[in-house]
Amino acid sequence: MNKQQKQVTYQTTNTYETLNQLTDKTKNIWIVLHGIGYLSKYFIKYFDELRTEENYIIAPQAPSKYYLKNEYKYVGASWLTKENRVSETENVLAYLDAVYAAEEFPLDCNLIIFGFSQGVSVATRWIASRKIQCNKMILYAGGIPKELTPQDFDFLNPQATEVTVIVGDKDQYLTGEVMKYESARIAELFQGKAKQQIFEGGHEVKKKIINEIV
Numbered sequence: 001m002n003k004q005q006k007q008v009t010y011q012t013t014n015t016y017e018t019l020n021q022l023t024d025k026t027k028n029i030w031i032v033l034h035g036i037g038y039l040s041k042y043f044i045k046y047f048d049e050l051r052t053e054e055n056y057i058i059a060p061q062a063p064s065k066y067y068l069k070n071e072y073k074y075v076g077a078s079w080l081t082k083e084n085r086v087s088e089t090e091n092v093l094a095y096l097d098a099v100y101a102a103e104e105f106p107l108d109c110n111l112i113i114f115g116f117s118q119g120v121s122v123a124t125r126w127i128a129s130r131k132i133q134c135n136k137m138i139l140y141a142g143g144i145p146k147e148l149t150p151q152d153f154d155f156l157n158p159q160a161t162e163v164t165v166i167v168g169d170k171d172q173y174l175t176g177e178v179m180k181y182e183s184a185r186i187a188e189l190f191q192g193k194a195k196q197q198i199f200e201g202g203h204e205v206k207k208k209i210i211n212e213i214v
Contacts (some may be wrong), residue, residue, distance in 0.1 A: 007087070012063075014100050017044045019057040027054040027212055029108045031100075034059065035142070037068060037076035043116075044207045050103075050214065060099050062118075079122045089125060091177025095125050104205075110135040112213070116205055117142045128152035133161070138213060139194075140166040141174065141203055143182055150189050163194040166209060168201040193212070 022029070028050075029078035034043035045105060047057045062077035080088050090147050105111065111134040115123030120142025128148055133156070138159045164184055167174050174182060199209060 002196075004047060014063055014095055015040075015061050017041050017061070018058040019044050019047060019059070020052050020055060020150075021112030022103070022106075023053070025164060026056045026106075026109055027052045028056070028112055029048040029103075029105055029110045030114055031059040031096075031123075032057060032059050033116065033122050034062065034077075035119050036062075037080045038062075039054060039065075039075060039077055043205075046207055047210060049207050049211055053139040053174065055214070058103060063095065078117050091094045091184060092122060093126055096122075097130065100132075110214075112138065114138040114140065114210075114213075116140045117203065121145050126146060127156055131155045132156075133163060136213065137161060137163045138166065139186075140205065140209075141165070141168065141171055143174075144185055144189065149193065150190065153189055158191070158193045163190050164197060165194055165211070166197045166199065169198050170200075170202045173203055 020026075030047065032043065032047060034040055035171070036138050040061040044057055044059040047055070047059075050057070062079040064079070064081075065075055065077045068074040068076045079092055079168075090154070111132075113123050113127060113132065113136070115121070115132045115138070120139045121144065123137070123139070125148070127134065127137065129152075138214070163186075170178075186196075199206065
């Protein structure tokens with residue numbers, strides 16, 4: 001049996017959602033990366049209480065969609081799995097590059113990159129590999145990929161980029177030794193300059209916390 005895995009390259013199309021309008025009154029541009037099981041059209045609703053004129057929100061869509069709970073009714077999506085992780089990561093990063101280029105951000109706006117759960121791994125990989133200069137990096141209830149090192153974030157100016165880590169005190173995925181490990185990783189990667197915020201709750205997005213970020 002002569003079994004082989006081969007590879008092809010092809011062009012694909014994906015959507016993304018936006019909220020509010022990008023105008024000369026816009027102060028903050030958000031790129032918000034959802035967690036596993038979400039769709040961007042629903043995830044973006046967590047940001048609908050931000051000041052409309054001042055905040056423009058972009059929610060990219062994870063490419064791999066599937067039916068939730070085997071009911072063939074509700075659809076969720078995933079950014080990556082362990083299968084073909086390297087090539088799939090490059091596909092995701094190329095998609096984010098295309099979204100970033102399509103929007104043509106003005107230089108006088110604050111850029112906020114927000115990742116929730118699995119979106120944290122995507123956000124940190126994209127920022128590190130593309131050297132994205134952002135004003136705020138919000139890492140909400142997620143883990144940072146093991147391959148990333150402090151050198152990957154050396155380009156960030158600690159006076160210009162604020163890193164905030166947010167996690168619920170009852171998060172079922174970030175407990176005990178896992179949280180201890182992630183806290184140590186964050187301290188190492190960002191040289192002890194990342195802020196940590198603990199809220200009452202589990203593995204969930206809370207609008208109140210988002211509204212307090214800006």
